[in-house]
Amino acid sequence: MTAFVSALGDKLAERWLALLAVPGLIYLVALGTATTLGQRHWHDPAPLRARLDGLAAAPGAHSPGVIAVAAVAVLAGAAATGAAAQALGGWVEQAWLIDVRGPLTRRLAARRLRRWQQADGRYRAALVAAGRARIGHADDAGALADEAERHFAARNRIGPTAPRHAFRTGDRIAAPEQRVWRAYHLDLAVAWPHLWLLAPDGTRAELDGARTALASAARLVAWGAGYAVLAVWWWPAALIGALTAATGVTRGRAAAASFADLVEALVDLHGRDLALALGVECEGGLTRTVGEAVTRALGKPD
Template sequence: MTRFLEALGGRLAERWLALLLGPSVLLMGAIAAGATLGQRRWHDTGLLLDRLDGLSAQPALRTGGTLVLLLAGVLVVSAGLGLAVTALGAMVERLWLGDRPRRLTARRRRRWDAAQERFDRALVAAARAERTPEAAAAAARARDLNALRNRISLAPPARPFWLGDRIAAVDTRVWDSYRLDLTSAWPRLWLTLPEDVRAELGTARSSLAAATRLLAWALGYLVVGLVWWPSAVVGAVTAVTAWWRARTAGVAFAELAESAVDLHGRGLAESLGIPCAGTLTEDVGAEITALLRKRT
């Protein structure tokens, strides 16, 4: 047990150093550099080195006790920054995946409806052009318009941001295909999934959370950019990277969640005592939904 606790403590320390201390120290360095150099002397490394030499020459910094206190202060501040950024990352994730502001949702819905209308007209044109020289071109146009609509959302938009719609589309697509309420079914489905599938889903979900934390770090650098513009450049690049990683992780999580229903929905039905001879159908899905909702 002692060895287990030591190993666990070591892993927790490594994770703390990786998630909190390292990025916090970098941000603290940017804050110190910005406060020292400002906008006018943003590139004056000589001034920065002179300030560091002056600090190192202070008699107080030559004592072991002062150094210990200074190190403890750095650790406390870095931990505080890390926890604050983690909380801010959770807020960013909630904003990206939430249903407000609804004005943006209505705007996205209008764009999607227009794209759907163009796609419907293209389907009609393709049907009319069947077995004519224009059939191939009409079918290609319908495919292109279908792709353009899907770039907005795979289902009628219900969230103000693309990432939230991509994940929410899983509920809509599962309902349309199987009449299965995924909100009610997911906790039970999770318990029936194999360990490797749950690990894949957990990895994708962790990647999404890491991307939102990265955006929170980017916001910190952007704030420092108000007094030292090179930090704003770093913050902008980091924000774009975080945005791209969040989209990638969100797509991966959504596809894995939908695939889990497609591949293991039958196992969920059988675990609930509902006969399912072949693939999951609308009738079976509706029966699962009725059972899990418990008439609510």
């Protein structure tokens, strides 16, 4: 038991350092640099050296008690900064996944839907042209097929299905529910807790990893916003903030795609196990008939 508590404490300490203390400490260093240099001396390290020399020459710099108190204060400030970024990251994640509720989200979702429909129209037109060329044994059949594939990829960059959310990440997370229903007539929202219980530990770990990566990406966007605020004192911070936020958005999209693919894979691989566990006959793989039966079996009367 002592070893378990010790290991748990070590893991908590590592997690605290990784998520809160270290990023917060780096931010505090950036804050001190920004307020010291300012806009006029943004590239001149002389003011920063002078401030550090002044702190080193201060009487309290040679007192162990003062140093200890200052270290605790810095660590507390770093932890508080990290906690604020973590909270803001949670709001960013909620914004990514938010349903259409107000005029702004409706406008954003409608804009994405128009872009998707236009891309889908171009893809379908190119697909028809490629099919006709292949049937007629035209010389440009291969080129037309390649063009159709490019239009297909362009449409999927907007979304694998018709957009219903304001942001791409929300649509990517919601896509498995639509795709599973179309393929198997299985209500994924109802079936998900049962599939999760049937999933092996390795599959759960992969899903947890993708979900954690999504939260980390949202937190990275929050840090980007925090660095952008420092541009009020030091304009290079805007570049740091923009790069950090852009990296977070890219990682968030990748994490959402990974999570969605894993969810669909879980249904494909273990949907039959769920049907058998519920007493639904399933001789082969999961089908629409089996999916409808599973959905009915999981439905609870009001």
